[in-house]
Amino acid sequence: MEKKRDLPVEGFKTKGVEAEVRDLVKIYKMGRGIEVQALRGLNMRVEAGEAVTIMGPSGSGKTTLLNIIGGVDVPTGGSVIVGGVRVHELSEKDLEDYRLKMVGYMFQAFNLVPVLSALENVELPMIALGIPREKRVKRAKWLLKLVGLEHRMNHKPTELSGGEQQRVAIAVALANDPPLILADEPTAELDTENAMKIVDLLTSLSRKYGKTVIVSTHDPRIATRTNRILRIEDGIIKGEHKPIELEQPPHKARLSDLVEVIKLRIANLEKELEKLSQKLVNKEITPEEFDKEYTKIKALITGYKELLSSLGH
Ligand SMILES: Nc1ncnc2c1ncn2[C@@H]1O[C@H](COP(=O)(O)OP(=O)(O)OP(=O)(O)O)[C@@H](O)[C@H]1O
Ligand SMILES: [Mg+2]
Structure with missing residues (x-):
């Protein structure tokens, strides 16, 4: 190294x-x-x-x-x-x-x-690396700008939304x-x-x-x-x-691959839902645990189905 x-x-x-x-x-x-x-x-x-x-x-x-x-x-x-x-x-x-x-x-x-501002959180890894303060602060500001948070620099994590916290976490990771x-x-x-901001x-x-x-x-x-x-x-x-690039004109063969993968994934998730219901019936999980998992899986299925329909299926 x-x-x-x-x-x-x-x-x-x-x-x-x-x-x-x-x-x-x-x-x-x-x-x-x-x-x-x-x-x-x-x-x-x-x-x-x-x-x-x-x-x-x-x-x-x-x-x-x-x-x-x-x-x-x-x-x-x-x-x-x-x-x-x-x-x-x-x-x-x-x-x-x-x-x-x-x-x-x-x-x-x-x-x-939690006790540090967004800016200070981004500075932390650079402190460990021994970067002088002035340079550190300048770079931390640039990184927060990169993730679109220059106006939230002085906020503590609890004063930021989940998406904003996630973007600060990216800036910290990149410091x-x-x-x-x-x-x-x-x-x-x-x-x-x-989610799309983070993905981009x-x-x-x-x-x-x-x-x-x-x-x-x-x-x-x-x-x-x-x-x-x-x-x-x-x-x-x-x-x-190999996923296709959604931004680019889809290539036919690869598009059909992707559609197959998504359909398979939906089928698997539906199986997971069945298993989950069975677990509830068998009292292996509480109704609260069931609700939490059920909502998560359902949201994923909806996401995949939206993706399929955006691909014309
Ligand atoms: N510290 C730990 N001690 C014991 N078992 C653990 C520990 N961490 C994870 N496991 C077990 O190892 C397996 C893999 O866990 P892991 O957290 O890597 O899964 P994951 O794919 O990240 O799941 P999720 O999507 O829920 O985050 C699980 O069976 C989990 O219960
Ligand atoms: Mg995990």
Whole structure:
């Protein structure tokens, strides 16, 4: 890893790097001999500058995978190599350096510091990198402008909407100009308008700035805008799809591929709804849990159906 990084006041200098995951295993030990195997020999490769979606059901291992690629969790077995750095072999100290310079991570919960303003939150990673105050503040302002929040600089996270907090989280992730951006379900809590802003920002990082972007989502609005969709199930990558670019005139063959993928996804979600109802009947879940999951799945099905109809189906 490079020793020091000099940040530009405006813009980005560091281009994306490739990320390769081989035979990745993660076992969580729960005590009393109980183990959860969250990743079961997962393989994937993401090219430098590529934007890739990891799509899969709840509990399939998305967060676990991103945490290990991001150096916030360690694998039980297998390897993760990011831009030539053998992440699985790093010491705690080197992992810290790796997280600071190589990775911009947007967590499933935003992870903003509640007592600090948006501006100060964006400054934090640069403080850790030893960037002088004046430069830090200038760059933080530029980043907040990039995400459309220059007028909310002095607001604390609680004084911002969910979508705005998510955009601050992107600015924080980008502060140190990392080559790899990870985002874990970045649009889960957002309405369509805010979700699309986040999607545009994330995909532009790869398109405009050549960053490598890995995003986990159930959200077809994101998935269809990245270069590839990797489908994760039970801790391994089960398949891969090339989504079409919705902004470009759709190519016929690829369009029919996408339609098939969406139809399959709807069918699977409908099966999940059935299973959920069965669980409620069997009293394996409370009515509150049922309601929460049911609403989430229903919203996804509606989203997919809207997408299908926008594709003329
Ligand atoms: N700290 C932990 N200890 C024990 N088991 C865990 C831990 N974190 C995750 N798991 C288990 O590992 C599996 C994968 O979890 P993970 O959070 O990676 O799924 P996910 O795909 O991100 O799900 P979601 O879409 O709900 O966020 C699940 O079965 C989960 O219960
Ligand atoms: Mg998760």
